[in-house]
Amino acid sequence: MTVTDSLSTWLRVRREADWQCAPVLQRVSPDRDGFRSWCKGPVRRRDPVRAERLLAAHALTRKDAARRTPLDFTLLAGWQREVLAVTEAPFRAGEAFAKAGRERYGLTPRTRADFDSCLRETTDPDIPLAARAARAYLDVAFFHPFTDGNARAALLTLVHVLAREDIVLPEVGPLQTTRYADDPAGAADLAALIGVLNRRRH
Numbered sequence: 599m600t601v602t603d604s605l606s607t608w609l610r611v612r613r614e615a616d617w618q619c620a621p622v623l624q625r626v627s628p629d630r631d632g633f634r635s636w637c638k639g640p641v642r643r644r645d646p647v648r649a650e651r652l653l654a655a656h657a658l659t660r661k662d663a664a665r666r667t668p669l670d671f672t673l674l675a676g677w678q679r680e681v682l683a684v685t686e687a688p689f690r691a692g693e694a695f696a697k698a699g700r701e702r703y704g705l706t707p708r709t710r711a712d713f714d715s716c717l718r719e720t721t722d723p724d725i726p727l728a729a730r731a732a733r734a735y736l737d738v739a740f741f742h743p744f745t746d747g748n749a750r751a752a753l754l755t756l757v758h759v760l761a762r763e764d765i766v767l768p769e770v771g772p773l774q775t776t777r778y779a780d781d782p783a784g785a786a787d788l789a790a791l792i793g794v795l796n797r798r799r800h
Contacts, residue, residue: 601695603704604779608740612716612733615782620729621793623760628768629799633757636770652750655680659754663761669717669734671710671743677754681747689713694742701779703742713741720759728796731759732789740779749774760792767795 633656642649655677667673671689678687689710694703716737720730738752753770760767772791777784 601699601702604701605703605709605740605742608736608779609712611780611782611785612736615733615785617725617729617733617786617789619786620726620732620789621796623727623763623765623793623796625764626796626799628766630768632767632769632771632795633753635768640771651681651683652754655750655754656757659758660761663758666762669720669755669758670714671717674717674738674743674751674755678744678747678751681750681754682744687744689743690745694745696742696748697776697778701740703740709741710743713737713743716741717755720762726789727760727763727765728789728792731756731792732785734759735773735788736777736785739777756792765796767792768798769795 634653637649637652637656641652658677658680662673675687675689679685690705693705695701696703717734719725720734722730725733735752735756738748738755742748744751753773756773757767757770772795773788777788
């Protein structure tokens with residue numbers, strides 16, 4: 599039985615989702631950087647090497663955010679080389695699967711260009727920042743550009759989109775729940791959750 603192309607499903611949901619309902623984020627300084635705290639806490643307890651690689655990649659995302667470096671696959675690949683400790687992190691060469699095979703992400707000659715096009719929309723001033731960050735996270739999750747480490751790449755992308763506009767979340771752990779390509783309510787909920795976390799101070 600052929601599994602539905604979840605990437606095509608996501609692109610439809612992406613067009614139909616009500617991104618304008620996302621909350622307005624506040625530019626305030628939290629007591630801590632939630633991504634660094636997550637790496638130094640639960641990630642380091644599970645796997646110290648993984649934590650250090652994520653921290654190194656996070657440092658790159660923050661530098662790129664400060665420089666306002668355009669977000670595209672090439673930029674993500676640079677972070678991913680740090681995450682995976684590899685010399686190359688190419689775009690996947692075939693279909694990808696997740697969730698024990700229940701989601702399939704197709705590949706066409708246009709997939710990488712479509713991915714870059716979606717990432718360019720993270721600067722769209724007509725979409726609330728929380729929605730842009732949530733949408734970019736889900737773009738990485740469902741384009742599934744890498745053969746490994748896509749969840750980490752998605753979180754780094756979300757952090758980068760927020761950091762470009764001087765937003766740092768004090769927590770990131772709650773963001774890491776299973777997301778489904780065919781769930782527009784879940785997409786909106788992710789943007790709402792970013793708003794909730796933005797209002798926390800510690």
